Amino acid sequence: MKRAGSTPNTPLWRSIILATCCFTASGLALAQPMPDASQDSTRVEIKLPDPEEQLPLDDLRKFTEVFSRIKDAYVEEVSDTQLLESAIKGMLSDLDPHSTYLAPKDYEELEESTSGEFGGLGIEVGMENGFVKVISPIDDTPAQKAGVQAGDLIIKLNEKPVKGMALEEAVNLMRGKPGTVLTLTIMREGESAPVEIDVTRDVIKVTSVKSRIIENGYGYVRITQFQAETGRQFRKALTDLEAEHGSTLDGLVIDLRNNPGGVLQAAVETADALLDEGLIVYTEGRIQSSRLRFSARAGDLMTSTPIVVLINGGSASASEIVAGALQDHGRAVVMGTQSFGKGSVQTVIPLDETHAIKMTTARYFTPDGRSIQATGIKPDIEVRPAELKELASQPFFTEADLSGHLEGENEQEAREQREKAANAEASAADRDYQLRSALNLLKGMSIFNSKNSSKAQGSDQ
The missing domain is CATH 3.90.226.10 (2-enoyl-CoA Hydratase; Chain A, domain 1)
Structure with a gap:
């Protein structure tokens, strides 16, 4: 029976200590200047710093102790590879929401997303308070067409609660065979109850x-x-x-x-x-x-x-x-x-041909x-998003509507311009409020610049 706190005498422990020592020694040796060829190599001393100053050996002992106890006592058998990969994931995910370990599938999907074609729902996500948060839906993708919005908190994927789930696991559940349906249960600001949205997976081709x-x-x-x-x-x-x-x-x-x-x-x-x-x-x-x-x-x-x-x-x-x-x-x-x-x-740092860390x-x-x-x-x-709704009003009568009015020089042209403006006004009402505000600002800037330019030309003459 092992005594609590004792160092496990296992091949794995010995391998880790050996690998640690080799890493420390080789790394430090490479950091030393190469001896001059004219010198007697027996008189060249390369002093290796104390490993205790280079690596937290007490913490490494604690890690191997935990590793050993999981191997011995966990309810199901766990492979060394699985435990070590989980340790790597934990080291990175605990730093910030954007650092992660990229297994082969994740690495491949990252390359696909930056090239512009990948499979899934079409949303950029992160973690917030244990839930998956939608940073933004991507244009012309299933998620955007289904009504998923930036800021939505996903609390369930189909019937599976997201709380406590790793982001990687949630993303894997969202990906799937094109044509299959995934039900997102979301909490949305302004809504008192969860909202369910059915999204049909598809191959996402992003037009940038x-x-x-x-x-x-x-x-x-x-x-x-x-x-x-x-x-x-x-x-x-x-x-x-x-x-x-x-x-x-x-x-x-x-x-x-x-x-x-x-x-x-x-x-x-x-x-x-x-x-x-x-x-x-x-x-x-x-x-x-x-x-x-x-x-x-x-x-x-x-x-x-x-x-x-x-x-x-x-x-x-x-x-x-x-x-x-x-x-x-x-x-x-x-x-x-x-x-x-x-x-x-x-930064994506490749570890080998199929693994990397971000x-x-x-x-x-x-x-x-x-x-x-x-x-x-x-x-x-x-400018906050808003719905545009034109107020119903009676049309104004103008001089041109009066019977027997004095005919204007450009009356027909003016009438055509009014009709064109009315049609343009109707189409503009269908656009979003923020875009319309941007367009109105640009028109104002253009008019202002045009008048200033005309005044400047007039003063030069």
Whole structure:
């Protein structure tokens, strides 16, 4: 019978101690300068520091004690591999919500998500108080079409409670064969009772950048997620919009709402397309390789075009980098609601061909030195989502409606313009309130700039 607190005399314990000593010795030996070839090697002394100062041996003994007791007494037999992988997962998951161990399937899925095609529901999720929280649904995916919203707390997956479940386990349950249905039970702010939403799984193909002319002279670019090709696609979208309009745009809306982030380099390239110079973002971490600075190259693709960037609570990470950079440089007006506040950088470190760890290695800062970790980007103009409803009113009579009125010089043209405006007004009412607010702001900026330009030309004559 083993005495409580005794060191287990097992092959595993001996292997760990041996591996620890070998690691310590070899690592320290490599750190020493190589002896000069002219010296007698017998007189070269390489002093190895005390292992007690390099590794927490008492804590390692505690770990092996727990390992041994689980192996001996757990209700079911557990393999060494399973226990060691669980220990690795625990080390990382206890650091922060974004650090994790990537087993082969997880590693593969991460690569798929950054390339733009993967299977599942189409939501970016995290953990909050033991529940799965929706950071944002991705555009044109089953979850978004079914009505899942940013901020929803998932409390059940089918009939299985989420409380106490690891995020990795929850994500695995959400993935599945395309065409199968998963019932999400969610708690939503403003709802007194849980809401059930049925979502049909599908192969998720994310279109990173979408663009269109929303009104004559005003462009709209929606970035759903930052992937490897997003920077290039964004630049192409800008040139295509100007080609479609036939000249420089009067205004541009960049929609980053419910954009969960993605590849850091893609965010840098996107901001760079609209800046001539200056810092875009910098990162600070403990190791030298995590201290990076990204600056803009000359060449703003839309130098004279006013820009509004839309954000909300589902805008995270890379989308916050873009919004923060354009805001600090005064290149765009940021509108909407406060962003998510994920201001940390994760690095994927491969362990071998099929395993890796994703670990938080740095915090990122906007050009003005703002860390947005847990605080987010505050919009310049706060505009909350709202439903647009036109008030019923009697039409006004005008001079043109009076019988026998004096005919105007451009009466027919004016009538056509009124009809066109009425139709445009009806279509605008169908759009979301935040987008309409952005468009109205751009129109005001365009009118203001046009009048100032006219006055300046008049004073020069």
